[in-house]
Amino acid sequence: MFEQSIVKEGKTEIIVPDSSLKEKVPPRDPAFFNPLGALKRDLLVAVVAGYAVNLGSKIAYGDPLAGVGAGSIRVCNEVDYVKRVYLNDLNPDALGLAKASAKLNGVYHRCSFSRYEANDFLSKHSGPHKRLDCIELDPFGSPAPFLESAVQACKIKGMVSATATDGAVLCGVHPEVCFRKYGSNSLNTEYCHEIAVRIIYAALAFAAMRLDLGISPVFAHTTKHYTKVNVVINAKPVPTSKEIGYISHCFSCGARTVDKIVIERCKECKKKTRYAGPLWIGELFNKQIVEKSLKFAPNKGSKQLLEGALSEITSPKTYFVIDRMCDGLGIPPPPLSRIIGILQRKGFIAVRTILNPRALRTNAAGTKLREILKSA
Numbered sequence: 411m412f413e414q415s416i417v418k419e420g421k422t423e424i425i426v427p428d429s430s431l432k433e434k435v436p437p438r439d440p441a442f443f444n445p446l447g448a449l450k451r452d453l454l455v456a457v458v459a460g461y462a463v464n465l466g467s468k469i470a471y472g473d474p475l476a477g478v479g480a481g482s483i484r485v486c487n488e489v490d491y492v493k494r495v496y497l498n499d500l501n502p503d504a505l506g507l508a509k510a511s512a513k514l515n516g517v518y519h520r521c522s523f524s525r526y527e528a529n530d531f532l533s534k535h536s537g538p539h540k541r542l543d544c545i546e547l548d549p550f551g552s553p554a555p556f557l558e559s560a561v562q563a564c565k566i567k568g569m570v571s572a573t574a575t576d577g578a579v580l581c582g583v584h585p586e587v588c589f590r591k592y593g594s595n596s597l598n599t600e601y602c603h604e605i606a607v608r609i610i611y612a613a614l615a616f617a618a619m620r621l622d623l624g625i626s627p628v629f630a631h632t633t634k635h636y637t638k639v640n641v642v643i644n645a646k647p648v649p650t651s652k653e654i655g656y657i658s659h660c661f662s663c664g665a666r667t668v669d670k671i672v673i674e675r676c677k678e679c680k681k682k683t684r685y686a687g688p689l690w691i692g693e694l695f696n697k698q699i700v701e702k703s704l705k706f707a708p709n710k711g712s713k714q715l716l717e718g719a720l721s722e723i724t725s726p727k728t729y730f731v732i733d734r735m736c737d738g739l740g741i742p743p744p745p746l747s748r749i750i751g752i753l754q755r756k757g758f759i760a761v762r763t764i765l766n767p768r769a770l771r772t773n774a775a776g777t778k779l780r781e782i783l784k785s786a
Contacts, residue, residue: 441477458569463491474498474556476499477508483511483515493520495521498526499525532559561618568642568643570625583598607690611641611690624647627693629700657686660676666728668727759772
């Protein structure tokens with residue numbers, strides 16, 4: 411038997427392998443637990459709670475790749491609107507720890523445990539009266555192999571959450587792999603993390619549309635470790651189909667265009683562009699659900715991200731990283747707040763983005779932004 415420790419996150423105590431806490435890269439054996447995922451789980455609790463309140467009823471929650479149950483047990487223990495949690499994992503050691511954590515937190519009676527391959531688990535919940543209100547996909551690497559099964563197993567108006575840890579693929583380092591996995595071309599730009607979010611949204615949209623369904627984004631965030639999105643499943647593929655398009659980027663001047671079609675020539679300098687997509691070109695956040703989620707944010711970090719999402723809901727698509735622009739200009743980067751203030755006084759939209767702490771969204775052209783940076 412391996413050594414174990416108890417970790418407290420939020421209001422929940424989680425039993426994990428000692429090795430997860432002692433080694434720099436948490437090992438997959440005997441069971442995987444990543445301490446750096448605490449913020450992701452904080453936001454999971456808040457968004458699931460906000461979604462359930464918005465839905466107006468208690469929900470059934472499924473985790474086909476539950477591992478030690480860190481996220482699922484927290485949801486079961488900390489979200490009053492969850493009536494039952496289904497935890498599934500092929501690893502018996504992981505399931506054993508999940509069961510122990512459920513007992514420790516007094517929620518074992520509201521949990522069901524199973525050992526199936528993830529898609530097999532989802533197929534068992536894809537029939538009438540068996541579907542789940544909320545499904546969490548948190549695999550090693552890409553969630554792509556599970557997206558369609560998750561949509562099938564989710565109720566109409568249910569929520570699917572998908573996490574990807576293949577950041578290099580989604581951010582344009584391996585575009586051919588991205589096309590193979592997600593059906594989209596990725597692009598290595600300063601706003602590549604937004605492209606990653608939009609590619610996963612699109613992958614979920616295509617999975618839904620193949621089933622004559624649609625999606626609505628709820629919330630997304632990204633760190634250097636992962637990209638995570640949440641969507642609600644809709645009964646019709648329209649207007650989802652109208653929110654798929656491309657981002658055309660000019661690597662000569664940095665201009666970018668978001669459109670239903672690829673724009674082959676830059677509108678500012680007329681040079682040839684490169685594109686990312688097909689991807690989601692609609693809004694990234696749902697104001698109603700994010701506002702409700704904010705009330706359940708368990709700590710300052712999760713609260714700040716949800717508040718930030720609210721501030722940028724209707725802001726321009728894609729963002730500018732000020733540090734990178736200043737490097738290109740050979741000048742020291744000024745405080746982001748100063749640049750935002752200057753842009754707003756000149757009549758432009760300018761807000762921070764939660765997808766990059768040193769970036770802003772603005773409807774000012776890149777050339778105008780560079781002028782302001784030079785004189786700031």
